[in-house]
Amino acid sequence: MATKAPSCSTRFRSPASAVWFLPAAVFILLLLLLGRPTMDPYAPATPPGPVSSRRADLYGRMTRDLDERGAAFLKGGETSQSLTLSDLFEVRDGAVVPRLKAVDPPVRANVLYLDPVFAAEIAKAVKEVFLPYFDKAIWFQNSSMYHFSMFHASHHLEPILATKDEIEAEVDAVKGVTEAVCPLKISLDRVVLTSTGVLLGLWQVESGTDPADIRSKLREALPRAPQKQLYDPVLLHTSFARILGPPKLPQQEDTSSFSHIKFFHDLIAQVNGKIRGFQAKVSELWYVEEYDVLALALNGKMRVRRLHLGCNEGQDN
Template identity: 80%
Template sequence: MAATKPPSCSTRLRSPATTAACFLPASLLLFLLLLLLRRPPMGSFPPTIPGGSVSSRRAELYGRMARDLDERGAAFLDGGETSQSLTLSELFDTRDGAVVPMLKAANPPVRANVLYLDPEFASVISKAVKEVFLPYFNQAIWFQNMSIYHFSMFHTSHHLEPIVATEDEIEAEVDAVKRVTDDVCPLKIILDQVVLTSTGVLLGLWQVESGTDPADIRSRLREALPRAPQKQLYDPVMLHTSLARILGHPKLPQEGNAQSLDHVKFFHDLVAQVNSKIRGFQATVKELWFVEEYDVLALALNGKMKVRRLQFGCKEGQGNGKI
């Protein structure tokens, strides 16, 4: 059986791609081939999302989160599971009229990269949340410490995929993150809305007006930290702050109202009050924290942790900071 002869540029029937290739110099073809070989495999890093579509993707995501309470109901009133498959009773206790977190050692410690919101801005949000919710919950709510308001970005180790590291390896991770933050520009952000989830977490959801977008920051951190878990915990475009966690039923002026209370409507009304106070609030984010959480959910529960504070290197006015 005769061997099949490979097609050449003299062949009459050619595809458009073959036709184009025939007119390219050999040196250019070699250059393009080398570029393809140098590209990372598909799926190695999350794709950078075009700037124009990021805000709309956030809006869609936030809309789904806002509907969660309607679709699932106030499941937290039944003491359901929360973060890391823990129940509310495993996370909090009430002692001497105060809510106290029940801290547990994280083994191994979680290593998280978070954006930090300065108390200059956090205090305004915290005040509005407490004014609305505290009268109804008192000993049945946990407020996020306003001195550590943060936006979770990227984990180099988390509870779903623990990655043990030596002290030298952790310092190398910090150095890699520092090289990323040197190119990040401050974020000017605006509070899109506050929502309450079916698990009882009150969240502030933000949009970005200028600066380096969180999707770009996460993409660069992925590239800088190749040992990090492939499965991260949050959508690449998400920018959220935990404000409070509701732990039990509301305290109402008249006991008779508790039986007939429409809990979903009641919570929607409270959330609407918070939004009327702070929706559209503007803030600036200028630093990233590399955090080792020695206790489970240390950032949320005031637990033991080690923090490295990394300032953004790009100055305001140098551009929009897109990576």
């Protein structure tokens, strides 16, 4: 059955109050429309080597992204598709909510799922730090839908058509993978803010089946899937929020000498001080048909098959 994720909207005092951050929002919202944050800013792909060193190299580059590219999400500008804020969001009853758009064919994504028992503490820390400065210019990811993107059977860059029977065959193949994959014990390595305004949690694997191995198994199980996937094989990340505009500054702040980059680094340091090293366990993989553009990120219409990680190959839990 198709389901709709619980609502998670950002409040506004009035519809007019959304207008001031529209130019900056257009840039980041185009990225949202095109898909979840791709690895293009971090190309070329992480070089071969031990997974731990490859992941450390990747996370280092992602951490430096804001310094090297700047806060591009504050610069605004027109999009190649002439998108406006109203294309993706609308103000309803004083709240900004997504303007959901159907996607055909549906995106078919395989994601690891973070239980809300763990996600709630992270979401609380993120909101405590960022909400006072971005109460009208931030979209918080629904904490009941925190996930780690693994592998796409079909995505927006390379749609792969499938009949109902072919989709069911994909689900069965993925179920075969999950029966052999062990639950993951993970720890939050760091929180970073990208140049496109996405607040990401980057994770390390302490035990269980590594994401690189999970993706490899899914590739074997889904031979029709797009050759070009959206993420580096060693990446394990969760999107916590997306900043849509400039911060609300204290009245005493001297704006002439204000450094947005330093300000963002200070906020990131605060978040890391609260939740860096946070541990969680991941025991489910979801096969998701997204009927709306970015349904997982924007609380859209989707069909979810929840698959338990069975660990039947004798790997460590």
